[in-house]
Amino acid sequence: MDFAYDARTEELRTKLLAFMDEFVYPAEAVAHEQRERLASPWDTPEVVEDLKAEARRQGLWNLFLPDAEYGAGLTNLQYAPLAEITGRSPHLAPTALNCAAPDTGNMELLAQFASDEQKKQWLEPLLAGEIRSAFAMTEPEVASSDATNIETRIERSADGSEYVVTGRKWYISGAMNPDCKIFIVMGKTDPDGADVRRQQSMILVPRDTPGVEIRRAMQVYGYEDHSHGGHAEVVFHGARVPASALVGEEGGGFAIAQARLGPGRIHHCMRLIGMAERAIELMCRRAVGRTAFGKPLAQHGVVHTWIADARVAVEQLRLLVLKTAWLMDTVGNRGAHTEIQAIKIATPRAVVDIIDKAVQLHGAGGVSQDFPLAELWAGARTLKLADGPDEVHQRSLARRELKRYV
Structure with a gap:
């Protein structure tokens, strides 16, 4: 059994370790200081954008995506030691490399399941680090550890041209960040369906959709987690989106x-x-x-x-x-x-x-x-x-x- 990293992994590890020493660790205190002077605590400190530009320049960008069409084309085994390095500064390094949750999972989801139109509108700017995103699944009124409990409704309009989203979510990571432009929402399109794992669907809801309310920031052990864009309570008051906003097929959400x-x-x-x-x-x-x-x-x-x-x-x-x-x-x-x-x-x-x-x-x-x-x-x-x-x-x-x- 060979425990050595391959040549590409070793090359990227060397670059990333140097990037951490030269740019990330010194930026930790700078980001904290800049955040205290921002108009909103949810805005992104200038040093973070500097780090992102430097990471792109060095080719340390979208390392998490195994699909070479969209990311670095690394295998999970190649990416693992690189993600470990970023974990040493978890509130700064992953964002600098465009490898931060929840965007990573959302980009993987869009790359795998989204339509070409959805990819162009949302995946491409996410890959470029121009916007952020959120994954709206967890709810306060049910035990969300069992995803079949989700109560948010995604209902087709009478003429079939739209879906209407109604429900309450919380701990929606990244949603407080003003750069968060899109929510991937899990809800039920067929709440009475015989198969409880075919009742749910996924739908794309832009942040600026009428009826989307960012109600409050949720704390985590007293922290508001500004660096990740916070964790929000979000309420969908009959938010209407085009039928084309559905990701995949009805019943495919689970x-x-x-x-x-x-x-x-x-x-x-x-x-x-x-x-x-x-x-x-x-x-x-x-x-x-x-x-x-x-x-x-x-x-x-x-x-x-x-x-x-x-x-x-x-x-x-x-x-x-x-x-x-x-x-x-x-x-x-x-x-x-x-x-x-x-x-x-x-x-x-x-x-x-x-x-x-x-x-x-x-x-x-x-x-x-x-x-x-x-x-x-x-x-x-x-x-x-x-x-x-x-x-x-x-x-x-x-x-x-x-x-x-x-």
Whole structure:
């Protein structure tokens, strides 16, 4: 078994590591400072646009898309170590490379399922980084971990020329950003259909459509997550869009959602490993630079345990993520279903613990804005819920294991 990265991956890793050192890490403080002076906290700091221009100039753009017609043409296995690097600055680097959620999943969805007209109108400007997008699935009134519960209605008008969208969504990532121009909305076109997985459809709703209300920003552990464009509560008050706005066919929404979420889950896990590496680095620097009870923190046994356990966990997770990426490339997302669920369960759980230990080692500084750890922890903890909570994946994974013995 060959564990080495191929030549193209190594070349891009070298470029990306240099890009991070020269441009991204120095821009973290600059972005924070510029954001405080913006007219709206949801506007994009100027330094982010500078980073995007530099990333395009260096060919570090749309790395996530395996389709060479639209992206860099990398396999999942080639992209995995690059996504890990961006995870070290998760609120800046992915956006700089046009590889940030939810746009990545939305672009993959549009590339796979959209009509030519829809691609021209929405996919092309997303690929160019000219606009942002949002994926409107989660709802506050139902247990959205079971997507068949979705209550938003997508109803055909009497003359068939339009669809009318009515419903309430929340935690719609990116929706507070004024550059977010399009919502991909999941709702029910056939709420009484016999097959509960054929009741849903996907439809494109432009932000400026009459009847679309961005009601409020939702906080995540007290953070409003300005860098990702926030997480909004969005209400659709009978918003009307042309019938041509439907993505795919009526009743295809559930299948489209599953196709979108598979790659999204592995991308999150790739970046989580980078977040863990950043936390370990900060933990080690703190341990050798601080003294308590007469000796450096690095000489206290409990600190040894935290650092050693963190390194073991990261190495295990990286191998599982790379195996999953390889399977997605060779046997497809369906063939890698077990591994996708395994990394979605294991990675956020372990990374939350690693970051938590780094916070503990930093004391009061760990929960402050002077270090990235508190924000990293909030992001990692949220990923135990995003793209399906742990318990849903555990249930599905266990049932698949048990099936072999029944």
